[in-house]
Amino acid sequence: MTAPLLRATRLTKSFPGVRALRGVGLTLNRGEVVAVIGENGAGKSTLMKILAGVQTPDSGEVQLEGHPVVLDSVLVALRHGIALIHQELNLADNLDVAANIFLGREPLRNGLIDRDRIEREAAVHLKAVGLDVSPRTPVHELSIGQQQLVEIAKALSVQARVLIMDEPTSSLSSGEAAKLFTVIHDLRSRGVSMLYISHRLGEVNALADRVVVLRDGENAGDLERADITHGAMVKLMVGRDLSQFYAHEPHPPGRPVLEVRGLRSRVHPKHAVDFTLRAGEIVGMAGLVGAGRTELLEALFGVTPAVGGSIRVDGQEIQPQSPQEAIAAGLALVPEDRKHQGVILEMAIRDNLSLASLRQDQRRGFLNRVRELALSGEMMSRLRIKAPHDQQVVQFLSGGNQQKVVLGKWLALRPKVLLLDEPTRGIDIGAKQEIYRLMEELSRTGVAILFVSSELEEILGLSDRTLVMHEGRLTGELRRDQLSEEAVMHLATNSSPSPSPLSTPALPA
Amino acid sequence: MRKILGITALLIVVCVITSLASSSFLSAYNLENLIRRTALFGIISIGVAFVIVTGGIDLSIGSVVCLVGCGLPWLLTTHHWSVPTALAAVILVSVGIGLGHGLLITRLRLPPFVVTLCGLLLYRGIARGFTQDQTVGFGSEFKALRSLATGQIPLPFLSGFALPAPWIFLIAVAVLAAIFLNRTIYGRYLLALGRNEDAARYSGINTRRMIVLAYVISSTLAGLGGILFVLDVNSAQPVDFGNFYELYAIAAAVLGGCSLRGGEGTIVGVIVGAALMQVLRNMITLVTTHNNIEFAIIGAVILLGVIADELVKRYAARRRAARALAAEGAG
Amino acid sequence: MRKILGITALLIVVCVITSLASSSFLSAYNLENLIRRTALFGIISIGVAFVIVTGGIDLSIGSVVCLVGCGLPWLLTTHHWSVPTALAAVILVSVGIGLGHGLLITRLRLPPFVVTLCGLLLYRGIARGFTQDQTVGFGSEFKALRSLATGQIPLPFLSGFALPAPWIFLIAVAVLAAIFLNRTIYGRYLLALGRNEDAARYSGINTRRMIVLAYVISSTLAGLGGILFVLDVNSAQPVDFGNFYELYAIAAAVLGGCSLRGGEGTIVGVIVGAALMQVLRNMITLVTTHNNIEFAIIGAVILLGVIADELVKRYAARRRAARALAAEGAG
Amino acid sequence: KPASDSAGGSGSGGGKKKIAFVSNGVASFWTIAGAGVKAAGEKFGVDAETLMPVEGISDQKRIIEDLVTRGIDGIAVSPIDPANQTDLLNRAAKRTHLITHDSDAPASDRELYIGMDNYSAGRLCGDLVREAMPKGGTVMLFIGRLEQDNAKRRRQGVIDAILGRPANPANYDAPGTILEGNGFKILGTLTDQFDRAKGKANAEDALAKYPDLGCMVGLFAYNPPLMLEALGQANKLGKVQVVAFDEDDATLEGIQKGHVHGTVVQNPYMYGFKSVEILSELAKGNASVIPASKFIDIPARQIRKATVDEFWTDLKAKTGAKK
Ligand SMILES: Nc1ncnc2c1ncn2[C@@H]1O[C@H](COP(=O)(O)OP(=O)(O)OP(=O)(O)O)[C@@H](O)[C@H]1O
Ligand SMILES: Nc1ncnc2c1ncn2[C@@H]1O[C@H](COP(=O)(O)OP(=O)(O)OP(=O)(O)O)[C@@H](O)[C@H]1O
Ligand SMILES: [Mg+2]
Ligand SMILES: [Mg+2]
DSSP, rough: OOSSEEEEEEEEEEETTTTEEEEEEEETTTOEEEEEEOOOTHHHHHHHHHHTTSSOOSEEEEEEEEEEOOSSSSHHHHHTEEEOOSSOOOTTTBBBBBHHHTOOOOEEEEEOOOOOHHHHHHHHHHHTHHHHHHHTTTGGGGHHHHHHHHHHHHHHHTOEEEEEESSTTTTHHHHHHHHHHHHHHHHHHTEEEEEOSSSSSHHHHOOSSSEEEEEEEEEEEEEEEGOOOHHHHHHHHHHSSOOOOOOOOOOOOEEEEEHHHHHOOSSSSOEEEEEEEEETTEEEEEOOOSHHHHHHHHHTTTOOOOSEEEETTEEEEEESHHHEEEETTTTTEESSSSIIOOOOTSSSSHHHGGGHHHHHEEEEEEEEOOHHHHHHHHHHHHOOOSSSOTBGGGGGGGGGHHHHHHHHHHTTTSSSEEEESSSTTTHHHHHHHHHHHHHHHHHHHOEEEEEOOOOHHHHHHOOOOOEEEEETTTEEEEEEEOOOHHHHHHHHTSSSOOTTTSSOOOOOO | HHHHHHHHHHHHHHHHHHHHTTTTTSSSSHHHHHHHHHHHHHHHHHHHHHHHHTOOOOOHHHHHHHHHHHHHHHIIIIIIIOHHHHHHHHHHHHHHHHHHHHHHHHSSSOOOOHHHHHHHHHHHHHHHHHHHHHHOOTTTTTTHHHHHHHOOEESSTTTTEEHHHHHHHHHHHHHHHHHHHHHBBHHHHHHHHHHHHHHHHHHTTTTTHHHHHHHHEEEEHHHHHHHHHHHHSSSOOOOTTTTTTTHHHHHHHHHOOOOTTTOOHHHHHHHHHHHHHHHHHHHHHHHOSSOTTTHHHHHHHHHHHHHHHHHHHHHHHHHHHHHHHHHHHHO | OOOHHHHHHHHHHHHHHHHHHHHTSSHHHHHHHHHHHHHHHHHHHHHHHHHHHHTOOOOOOOOOHHHHHHHHIIIIIIIIOOHHHHHHHHOOOOOOOHHHHHHHHHSSSSOHHHHHHHHHHHHHHEEEEEEEOEEEEOOOOHHHHHHHHHHHOSSSSOOEEEEHHHHHHHHHHHHHEHHHHHHHHHHHHHHHHHHHHHHHHHTTTTTHHHHHHHHHHHHHHHHHHHHHHHHHHEEOOOTTTTTTHHHHHHHHHHHHOTTTTSSSOOHHHHHHHHHHHHHHHHHHHOOSOTTHHHHHHHHHHHHHHHHHHHHHHHHHHHHHHHHHHHHHOOO | OOOOOOSSSSSSSSSSOOOEESSSSSOOHHHHHHOOOOOOOHHTEEEEEOOOOSSHHHHHHHHHHHHHHTTTTTEEEOOSSSOOOHHHHHHHHSSSSEEEESSOOSSSSSSSSEOHHHHHHHHHHHHHHHHHOOTTTTEEEEOOOOHHHHHHHHHHHHHHHTTTTTOOTTOOOOSSEEEEEEEEEEEEEETTTTTTHHHHHHHHHHHOOOOTOOOOEEEEETHOOOOOOHHHTTBTTBBBBEESOOOHHHHHHHHHHHOOOOEEOOOOHHHHHHHHHHHHHHTOOGGGGSSSEEEEEEOOEETTTTHHHHHHHHHHHHHOOOO
């Protein structure tokens, strides 16, 4: 019997104060797609970084085709044919697309960079991932989703034997994701092996030949193709059954709280947006990446003030020019980019939780420490934030717990309207559920909730009503009884319904 | 507090060495001088610390010291303004300079380095212009005013030693600054935006106004420093008055634990940093017979200080990690 | 290219104004002088541009100029070293300094501002130490060596005008630097890591080595600059030789389109920036009768330059957005 | 007068007396003075050291304070801004012996002044200009900086002598104005803040601006050599008159070659030597060395081609021929 292409045995890795991996093993055969799943902080990314030579393990061994290898730098891993698409975007956005794709591996002619060849070959890889931009486009001009596709093209250009993808779809639209899945199928048929990480179990179900589950830095079990079911995966990940995924009960809508009329955002000033949010409602907002949903929320919240239209909160007209004004009117926003806009990574949990309510709790400009302490105690328990104490810096929390800190920050202010932009992106299934539970709880107390999501199952499961956007325009509104994948996709692409099964990997009911 | 342990230890070591090498070091007269100098540099260093906390930089401090230091005697002796008017004028100019920096940085999004570098060139140039490159000073006038910087406050139980007046200013500034930074919501806002400006803005903080405030504090304290410096020295030459003081101030702030990446800083640390620089210079004059390697020594000590600090931090982190793992293994 | 349009326009405007105000401006003699000075400052500015591209800063340039500028005549006249040995020695020292900076910054992760600030204090201090604060110079010796800086190369078709020798150095340095930055993988690595160090590292680039390289280039060109400066001036006083040159160099680089946030920079722009500073100083001497407001004018022009640049950029962006909208509306 | 201090510690008592010589900045001029300080220290059996402040007036203040702290037995200082340093000097004079050199502070309690009158020295220099250009012409002045009292007075002396005004040290002409008279036109005064590249650029720019410039006068020691550099590169050596101040080697060599008409030299060596001599006597309690005028004159001299060799040889002998 031939040795597997890649075999890792008893890998351990510690960071100051954390054991990210303890004796983890993994095998990957030729032409196989193995999904690695686990909760936030389970050690998935750490394992991948070790395999790609970004980090070196404290102990353990990696074998390629039966021969031990020392992957002590990215370059070595690349030479062995191992390429990694990182969880975070890692592009130099001052350079153009072609330069990024070949960064570190530039072909030379007479000792100088062979630009023609780079551009020519980059174009081929861009085509493969279905990104229709010139190789000479500066990366900073691309949307996040497009940048993610550039990352994928970059990994493809390595011609790797082992391609590792760490949450590649977290910022892709379903259309873009569908293209990626085609690419994956194609690569597999050509004998390329892939490690695939995702929190979207639907994707895993659709793609994986085998599933490896990590829990707290250890192997929690493997699932062969035949055994891959949603329930089995969840059970291995969290160590118990999670009863029901979406506990949705319709909410009787109350008085109108947020009325938006003719709102024009700066990026899409031509399109006026109208909608109303009622107390106690959960409204989902669907659309493809770049449809302008973030832009709309940011206009409501005063981050990039709207260029026209009116916003009323409880009948009061407001024109927020800054988040400060929006907050004063009773709005709160959980932003899309958690690490850059949501939390202050190097500050303690307590300081993050109190940041927005300092002004309200101040005593003539002085901090109210008693109130701060009480608040953080309350939020830590109410949101079940997992941390040893509230002086822990947020940096060391898992994504889900970081997101809970962001939510806690706003709950302290008792907002009338809660805006959530991709609230569960990159968050594990346990934490997701807690966030859903919290949304339900808030809506029962009369808070109006508008949440943007690119995960259709989330929209389908949670919302009382769904708004769909396409290129800066509100293309439709679906009541719960009208809600279906096809209907949403139809409005999101603004085209006739053409349901494509792979584009939105459906959950087993 | 942990952050300033290293620098405080270094200060103590330098003091001990100097007092062993020179019996004059601990004389009342020398201590008075040292305290006065530390106070003057401490005030401008606290100012720049606020800007550094926001992740910015202020290179114009020395030139503001020059502008104010030349402007005050010029207004008083050449133009015969009254003392309160002249003081108000130079303070107002300092505030205005900070406001200008802050607005250029927050509204036009110009890099702080560039804005304040231009300030460095501009304000000294202006001082040279209006004084016509003449030395300005108070001569033997304005004794009362000058006692703000040169005055001595006798202490009840210590005969032979009197507290230099600038120390009162430093203590007042330091206490206010420490309360502001650690006890008010504005201080918290500064620390937060220094770490992550976007997140602070998304939390409803008017980050622009806070950044402007930091530059205003920096320039105003530089102005106050300029006033005290010229009252102490009694004369100012626009060409070199306050030259390089921005670097000393920044060095003191950094030594005292302010990170140039923003979001970190303690006022006590800044004062310790300023004191260290002054004690070093004092040591070189007291202990050696040539003062031309003074700067080499200051540079070397700062460098060794930050290197040692870094190495100690790493060692401590490794120890802590090892302990944590051992505990886990045992538990 | 778009980025340096503004600064080039400003240079042209200043040149036109000066040549209208003073008939001497366009004289061959004045142009030769201007070209020589631009070449000297251009060389050190190109050096610091490499560091700025990585997102770092080098404050030690003026002191390296001082160390080398004093060291070379000291070795030659006091210690009677041979010319090649002395040249090799000072260049080696410059390279070593850059290496030291780079290693401290990449291995110990010390902030570049702090490391090079210590360098600023240290190297000048060392120069003052070994020269014992004496002025050093070549007297009337070493004519051949000095012609590296003072020599003139007659041009075939332009009588009355001869190209100053430092220009050759500048052109050589600039061409090599431009090719290095834009056409080789190392330049691309520098640009990439200046914007996103992680991205570069994850692409298999040895970012530490590249950063060290940038500091070595900066110090080496500062050393070359120091050699040419002292050969041109013929004497150096360690206390003030090269004082503030780091600020001029950084200002030239920033004027020329280098972003202090890293990842951006063009060599041509840096030269234009250096030329602008020299033309401004020249203008002040030629057109006015007092040169004491020189720095005020330089500061003001740089500030207005960056403000105008920013406003023009914003205006252009708004225009483009409006045009795009109109086109979309029509389509 | 208290012989020593109360605050300082170890200073007086047994062992050698300690004397400090404080300059107003860093320059070769002060290195020559330093040689005098050293020679006198050996001759009179005292510890004599030379200190040069780098950062101007506040640095000088710090140095004096620290010297007093050290319990120094005598300080000779060249005050940068005498009018405004009275307090500082008086405070030091209370604790130790204090004299001034090079630049006087008559309003203070200093015990005496050793030096020359910068205004008269400036006039000597102006006379050299008139000698070099009997028919008059255009003149440009170059100087490090103008804030210092000695620089101001020196420049004024040059101007007054060239324009043929009667001696009046209280005159003052602002640097930006063009002055005419006596067949001469003084086109301006360029400063360089001790930046030598700038000093050279000033000379070059002056040559560019006034292609028919008659005479360049360099008033700080390093200015004439820079002017000679600029002239050499412009091929104008000998075509433009040069009048110098102080005794830089390049200046003296220029006089030998006929490129410099002449220079006015002070006697820094004697400043240093005499200061230490006086202070060591004072420290021993011998106050009789103080003349009634409280002024020891060490006059400036004009050096021309005829006298340059002799002067240079003597200078080399005194400074130990460092170059
Ligand atoms: N550079 C680092 N320094 C310190 N701790 C780290 C570092 N990288 C990872 N960790 C910690 O190691 C553990 C595993 O992290 P890892 O990123 O591998 O998790 P993950 O499974 O990829 O989670 P996610 O689903 O959120 O991406 C976490 O507790 C994390 O906080
Ligand atoms: N600050 C900006 N400047 C210019 N264009 C922008 C800016 N922000 C967003 N855009 C562009 O506006 C469009 C809408 O972006 P937006 O982020 O609002 O989309 P979205 O629907 O929220 O997508 P996502 O699913 O990624 O959140 C995109 O084409 C994007 O590239
Ligand atoms: Mg991960
Ligand atoms: Mg979005």
